[in-house]
Structures are given as structure tokens and as C-alpha cells.
Amino acid sequence: MTSLVTYIIRRMMLLVFVLLGVTALVFAITMMFPPDVRAYMYIRNAEQTRPGVMTGLIEKYGLNDPFYLQYGRWLSQVFEGNLGWSHAAGVGGMPVTEAIRTKWPYTFEIVLFAAPLIIFVGIYIGVQAAIHRNGVIDQISRVISIVGWSLPSFWVGMLLLATVNASFHVSLTGPLTQGSINYVTSSGFVRATGVDIFDGVLNAAFFQGRARDIVVGANNTGGMAISWISDLGVSVDALSHVILPVIVIVVIDMALLIRVMRSSMLEALGKPYIITAKAKGLKKNVVIYKHARRNALIPVATLSGMLVAGLLGGLVITETVFSMPGLGNWAAASAVQVDIPAVLGYAILSALMFVIANLVVDILYAYIDPRIRLD
Amino acid sequence: MVDMKGRWQEFKVSMRPRLKEYAFMLRRMRQSPLAMVGLVIVLVFAAIAVLAPVLAPPQGSDPFMIPKDTSLANVRPVEPIPPTTNHVFGTVELQYDLYYGCIWGTITAFRIGLLVVGVSLMIGLLVGTLAGFYGGLLDEILMRFTDIIIAFPGLILAMAFVIAFPQAIQINLSFMLLVVFVLASFGIIAFRPNKKLLLIVQVLLAFSLLSIFYSPVSLGLSLSKLDKVMVAITLVGWPGYTRVIRGEILRVKNEDYVEASRASGSSDSGIILRHIWPNTIYPILIVATLDIGSIVLSAAALSFIGIGAPQGFADWGQIIQSCRNWLVTPGQIFAHYHTFVIPGLFISFFVMGWNLLGDALRDILDPIIRRK
Numbered sequence A: 001m002t003s004l005v006t007y008i009i010r011r012m013m014l015l016v017f018v019l020l021g022v023t024a025l026v027f028a029i030t031m032m033f034p035p036d037v038r039a040y041m042y043i044r045n046a047e048q049t050r051p052g053v054m055t056g057l058i059e060k061y062g063l064n065d066p067f068y069l070q071y072g073r074w075l076s077q078v079f080e081g082n083l084g085w086s087h088a089a090g091v092g093g094m095p096v097t098e099a100i101r102t103k104w105p106y107t108f109e110i111v112l113f114a115a116p117l118i119i120f121v122g123i124y125i126g127v128q129a130a131i132h133r134n135g136v137i138d139q140i141s142r143v144i145s146i147v148g149w150s151l152p153s154f155w156v157g158m159l160l161l162a163t164v165n166a167s168f169h170v171s172l173t174g175p176l177t178q179g180s181i182n183y184v185t186s187s188g189f190v191r192a193t194g195v196d197i198f199d200g201v202l203n204a205a206f207f208q209g210r211a212r213d214i215v216v217g218a219n220n221t222g223g224m225a226i227s228w229i230s231d232l233g234v235s236v237d238a239l240s241h242v243i244l245p246v247i248v249i250v251v252i253d254m255a256l257l258i259r260v261m262r263s264s265m266l267e268a269l270g271k272p273y274i275i276t277a278k279a280k281g282l283k284k285n286v287v288i289y290k291h292a293r294r295n296a297l298i299p300v301a302t303l304s305g306m307l308v309a310g311l312l313g314g315l316v317i318t319e320t321v322f323s324m325p326g327l328g329n330w331a332a333a334s335a336v337q338v339d340i341p342a343v344l345g346y347a348i349l350s351a352l353m354f355v356i357a358n359l360v361v362d363i364l365y366a367y368i369d370p371r372i373r374l375d
Numbered sequence B: 001m002v003d004m005k006g007r008w009q010e011f012k013v014s015m016r017p018r019l020k021e022y023a024f025m026l027r028r029m030r031q032s033p034l035a036m037v038g039l040v041i042v043l044v045f046a047a048i049a050v051l052a053p054v055l056a057p058p059q060g061s062d063p064f065m066i067p068k069d070t071s072l073a074n075v076r077p078v079e080p081i082p083p084t085t086n087h088v089f090g091t092v093e094l095q096y097d098l099y100y101g102c103i104w105g106t107i108t109a110f111r112i113g114l115l116v117v118g119v120s121l122m123i124g125l126l127v128g129t130l131a132g133f134y135g136g137l138l139d140e141i142l143m144r145f146t147d148i149i150i151a152f153p154g155l156i157l158a159m160a161f162v163i164a165f166p167q168a169i170q171i172n173l174s175f176m177l178l179v180v181f182v183l184a185s186f187g188i189i190a191f192r193p194n195k196k197l198l199l200i201v202q203v204l205l206a207f208s209l210l211s212i213f214y215s216p217v218s219l220g221l222s223l224s225k226l227d228k229v230m231v232a233i234t235l236v237g238w239p240g241y242t243r244v245i246r247g248e249i250l251r252v253k254n255e256d257y258v259e260a261s262r263a264s265g266s267s268d269s270g271i272i273l274r275h276i277w278p279n280t281i282y283p284i285l286i287v288a289t290l291d292i293g294s295i296v297l298s299a300a301a302l303s304f305i306g307i308g309a310p311q312g313f314a315d316w317g318q319i320i321q322s323c324r325n326w327l328v329t330p331g332q333i334f335a336h337y338h339t340f341v342i343p344g345l346f347i348s349f350f351v352m353g354w355n356l357l358g359d360a361l362r363d364i365l366d367p368i369i370r371r372k
Helices: A003-030 A037-042 A053-060 A067-079 A098-131 A136-150 A153-168 A178-185 A196-206 A208-213 A228-269 A272-279 A284-312 A316-321 A326-336 A340-368 B003-032 B035-053 B069-073 B098-134 B136-150 B154-164 B171-189 B196-214 B225-253 B258-261 B270-303 B316-321 B335-367
Strands: B167-174 B219-221
Touching: A003 A067, A003 A340, A003 B136, A037 A053, A037 A340, A053 B196, A067 A228, A098 A136, A098 A196, A098 A228, A098 A326, A098 A340, A136 A228, A136 B270, A136 B335, A153 A228, A153 A316, A153 B069, A153 B270, A153 B316, A178 A228, A196 A228, A196 B136, A228 A284, A272 A284, A272 B171, A272 B270, A284 A340, A316 B154, A316 B270, A326 A340, A326 B154, A326 B270, A340 B098, A340 B136, A340 B154, B003 B335, B035 B335, B069 B167, B098 B136, B098 B225, B098 B270, B098 B316, B098 B335, B136 B167, B136 B225, B154 B225, B154 B270, B167 B171, B171 B196, B225 B270, B258 B270, B270 B316, B270 B335, B316 B335
Parallel strands: none
Antiparallel strands: B167 B219
């Protein structure tokens, strides 16, 4: 066990260096911008966006100084919890940390359904394809994964949107329908988690007494009365808006997982210990699922970790297609509007996700496979 | 003369196993239907790219700008029209001809895919070889640097690069030369310890250092939006190649034939050129083939966000992006389907062709699984 602990500590120390490198790299990229654009990285409230104050900021934070001085100052800002001001995050802008907090739930909603689907279904199909190599399942999964991998995700999203719109006459863009948005933002609805799917259920289950006392504002055209049914309606509405993005991500991202699982399983099935297990007279299923699949899962674990981190870090394209106000949509909008602190904050956030996922996967590895930690 | 003939014989004998290998690969390739489909798709696109000036004669000074039907635009300024005899695929927003855009977009796709993969591959080959072959501190520094870039989700870093690059950049030639000479002197020390050569390079190095301080020579370079996208994707892509190449070199460098070559007095560069690269190149070619498709997808995604090719440029991603407003037309179901279905099919088939080819190449070239 001690070797595992030292291994984890060693990995964590490496993580700090990678994070320092990552932030230095993005900071170096931002240095290409003139000081008045970069001043936004130090702004804490709307008051400071006025032109007169901005010039003061350029002097105060020495935005014409050499790189290492600025980087040091900026890092200390980050440790104080200030990532700057994002002018692309809604009308009037908001602090980057605030933007991350309010946009995170919409990304999370999609990942909540997409990630398990991709991982479990992908592993299942990959294993089946490897067992029945060159069989029908293998050929079908090969075609599906190559096609899925070749499709531009924004195009699939647009096709789905247009088709759903033509067939059902509903527009499934955005997180909720307008009626539900009015309902959710009215004061009777308790936004406990910020995730609409959870909040609907929570309101229906726990906040009944509170919700019934409060009258919905006059501009509520949604026509929903406050009751547990309409609370649950919010969840259902949110769920229906998540379906299309989830389909897009599953179609696109499952392809890679299937391929990796298949080849890793094929490799495992060719190992001598499988022959030994078969020679011992073990049942076929035991050999496949206990001996081969377990070993074949190791590379898939890495991929899954990276995949989830990538998804949580934001679905730039998918969210943009479906107008989901999540992290990815915000990042895309900030890139177009040259909102430097937002892009910087977002890049750091997603890098952090990747690094943490890497660490988790490494620790899992060391736990599963003793050869790694003893190396 | 006799000597030449002898050498030619020797060469033929030494090449025989390699030729046999190529013949085997070709045979395997013909047996795999998916590989053939992929090859045919790529060849069809290559034919479209080559014949583009015939298929869709350019009308303006810049062939990559899609011609606009001005007479049509006077009647119907914005809304796309469905396919007609004048516009075989119809038009997109602002009456740009879709057919022209799709045909010339093929050249753009090849340009993006091949250039980005080529440059990333070259950087990766150089850095990966240095890191893998020499190891030690150099390896540690180079690999930690690639770790940092790989720690990013590619699209986001590419986005940051695209918006950070100015339209026109001043390349400091003196500085570039300095870097080249520093690398060269390292190379000389590592590969070919030759005092005279080293002295020349170091004198040049000293001159470039002086020139940086006294009169820097700089070169103005203007980058189009598409160039910026390509540079950004290259900057994001090379660490992946470096990692693969380094891994391959680590695998090969302790093989017996490398040891034998070293024992018989070959120089490092000789070993790398004659033994290490030929034995590491196949896995890298597979990665590169698969990568061409995904690079075209990334470029299209950047166009879709709105930071890629400008409006009216013959680029599939840009064309689809300009159709976003016409997804849904109230009262007219499927009215503007052609505007995004056709360019989408072009992208999908292009990427699929490379993916099929790469996937089949992996089965054919991978020595572990191919003989089964």
C-alpha cells in the first residue's frame, strides 16, 4: 500500500508542474494581445470596465512588463480566485468564475446521460465485435464506428434539428422551452442545484409547501400552474432538450471507444494466459469476461477517463449547434468575440479536467495493475 | 563501370525483402473491400481536386472565392434557392453557388489535411527522434513540453491560437536563424562530431546573435484566416506525432540489428536513416492517414464556430456554417435541405475515405495482427 501512496504523491507533484506549464503556455498566447484587451483578465466587477479605470489597471498590473513578471502577478490573482471579466458571458458580462458556475449545469446535464451510454454500450459492442471477429457484429460495428467517426458533429446536430423540426414541429434548441424558462426563473421555483432535471424532481419532492404559496409573475405566459406536476414537467422538458445533443455525442464519440475496445480485446485474447485458461478447461464465458475482458479494459479505462474529462470540459460544437448555454457554447462565443479572460479561464478549466482525469486513471491503473506502481 | 554494376546488384539483393513486403501489402489491400472503398473515395476526391478548374471554371481573380449570382441576388438577396439548371446544387445564403463551393472546397480540404499532417509529421519526426534516440535530459524536457500541449483538448487550444494570431505577423529572421544555428550545432555535436563544421556554424550563430541586438532582419507575413486555422491545428497536432514516433523509436533502438549496425561502425545519422526510420514509419503512416480526416473535421468545426474561413470562401465547413440560419423555415418543410446536406456529405465522405484507408492500413501493416 505504501508504494501506492508514494506513487500517488509522485503523480500529484508531476501534476503541479503540468498545470504550471499549461497556464504558462496559455498566458504566453494571451501576451500576443494589446494591454487594453488583456486588462480584462484582472477585472473583478462591472465598475472596473469603464475606460478610465482600465488605463489604471494597465499601470497597476504592469501589463507592459516582461512575461515572467506578469505571469507571476496573474498567478497570484488566480490563487485569490479571480479569473477576470468575461464580456461575452451574457448581457453586461460577468466574472469568469461566475460564468463557469452558471454554465456548468447545462454541460453536466448532457454528460450525465452521454458518458455512461458511450462507455457501457461502447465496451459491450467492442467486446462482442472482438469475440465474433470478422462476423456480422464485427462488420456492422466496424462500419458504424467508421461512419460515426467520419461525421462532422455539427452536421449531425443540424440534420437532427431540422428533421425533428420538420416532423414534430417543435424546436429543441436551448435548455428549456420558453414556458419552462419563465416557470423556472419565477420565485416559486427553488433552484437548488442549478441542474434543471434535478431541480424539477427536487421541487416536486421537497419544496411543495414553499412553491404553492408564491404567485407566479404576471408575465408568465407559459400557463403552467405551480404544482408538483409542473415541477416534474420542468424535468421532462429539460430531458427532452438533452436527447438530441446526447444522440450526437454518442454517435460521434462511441466510435473510437468501440475500436479501442475491440483491438485491445483481440490482443488480450491472443495472450498465452488465455490459452492456459482454456487448457485448464474453464468455461468460455469465464475466459472471455474474467480473463480477457478484464485485461483488455486497461487502455479503455484511459480513453474513458479522457473522454469524460473532455465532455465535462465542454462540448464546444454540440452546445453551439443546440444553443445550450453551457461551457462549450460560452467558449465558442468568447472565441468569436475575442473575450480573452473567458478563453483563458475555459482553457485552464478544461486542462484541469484532463489532468485530474489523468491522475484518476493513473491511480486506478496502479490499483489494478501492480506492475505499474512497482516500476 | 563494373563497380557500378556490382553495386546495383547489391542494391537489388538488399531491396528484395522490401519489395516482397510491398507486394504482400498490395495483395492484402486488394483482399480488403473496405480498403478498396476508402482508396476509391480518396481517388475520386483527388480527381475532383485536380479537375476543379474544368468542373467549375473560376470566374474571379481568386478561384477560392465562390462566385456570387448577382442577377439572382438582385431579385432574392439572402434566401438560398433550391437546385436549378444554372445552379446544379442550388445556392447558399447571399446566392453563392453551392456546386462551385463544393468542388473547390475539395482542394481546400486536401490542402488543409495534407499540409497540416505533413508539417506536424516532420516536426514530430525531428523532435521524436531526438527525444527517443538520445534520451536523457533532452528527452525529459521535450516530452514534458509535449505533455503540456497534449493536456489540452485540441479544439480549444486551436481556438485560442486562431484568435491570438494577428493577421500580419513579423517574423524575426535573425531570431529564427539563431534557433536554426543553435539546433544545427547541437546536431553536429550529436550526429557528426566535426570541428570545422562546428566552428563555421558557431561563427554564424555569433553573427545572428549580434544581428538580433543591432539590426534585426524581419520578414512581414500576412496570414489569411484559413492559414491561421492551419497553423493553429499544426501547433496543436505535432505533439501527438512526437509521442508516437518517440515510442516507436524506443521500441526499435535496442533491436539487435541496430546494435549490429552500431558495432560495425555506423554513425548515428546512418543508423537513424537506414535502420530506425524505415522500421518505425508504418505505424506513423497509419496515424497520419487517420489524422487527415480528423484534421479536416477540426478545421470545419473552427469554421462552424465562426473563426475559420471567411464567408464566400470555398470551404465545406464555412458553407455549412452559412446555412445555419436556414435550418428551419416556417411553413416550408425541407425547403433548404440542400444547403447543408450536400456540403455535409462532401465532408463526411472525404473523412470517411481517409478513415477507411487508415483503418485498413492498420490491419495490413501492423506486424502483430496482420499474419493471422
